[in-house]
Amino acid sequence: MIEQELQKLIQAAIETRKQSYSPYSNFAVGAAVLSNDGYIYGGCNIENASYGLTNCAERTAIFNAVSDGKRNISAIAVVADTDRPCSPCGACRQVIGEFKIPCIIMANLKGEYKTVTLEELLPFSFSNTDL
Ligand SMILES: O=c1ccn([C@H]2C[C@H](O)[C@@H](CO)O2)c(=O)[nH]1
Numbered sequence: 001m002i003e004q005e006l007q008k009l010i011q012a013a014i015e016t017r018k019q020s021y022s023p024y025s026n027f028a029v030g031a032a033v034l035s036n037d038g039y040i041y042g043g044c045n046i047e048n049a050s051y052g053l054t055n056c057a058e059r060t061a062i063f064n065a066v067s068d069g070k071r072n073i074s075a076i077a078v079v080a081d082t083d084r085p086c087s088p089c090g091a092c093r094q095v096i097g098e099f100k101i102p103c104i105i106m107a108n109l110k111g112e113y114k115t116v117t118l119e120e121l122l123p124f125s126f127s128n129t130d131l
């Protein structure tokens with residue numbers, strides 16, 4: 001992925017982070033996915049008084065893309081105000097795996113980022129090919 005494209009995706013995640021609904025944790029997260037035909041879909045974390053119903057930013061972004069008919073996703077970026085680049089939780093990793101998103105960009109507001117492959121993010125994954 002070229003640097004310019006990667007920075008654009010991180011910027012989209014930073015923008016969508018502003019929509020975060022996180023009154024319980026006060027931890028705002030933004031994500032953005034790039035579809036193979038060049039569209040960007042954002043997502044933020046959306047919390048609930050029943051804490052377990054919270055939807056992470058990564059899953060919101062992926063579900064936004066899939067709801068618009070875009071299942072073929074080339075990359076996902078996730079951003080939070082963290083010391084090290086923000087890393088997707090286990091539930092989100094499984095959803096990232098479902099759609100075989102090959103490139104995962106973890107970033108923070110300091111401008112630091114780290115890119116990993118799906119294989120690095122979710123080794124020994126449970127896959128629908130095992131069903
Ligand atoms: O990668 C992450 C990690 C956490 N969260 C959300 C879930 C919850 O709303 C808050 C604190 O865990 O951050 C995300 O959206 N993505």
Ligand SMILES: [Zn+2]
Binds near residue numbers: 058088089092
């Ligand atoms: Zn998550």
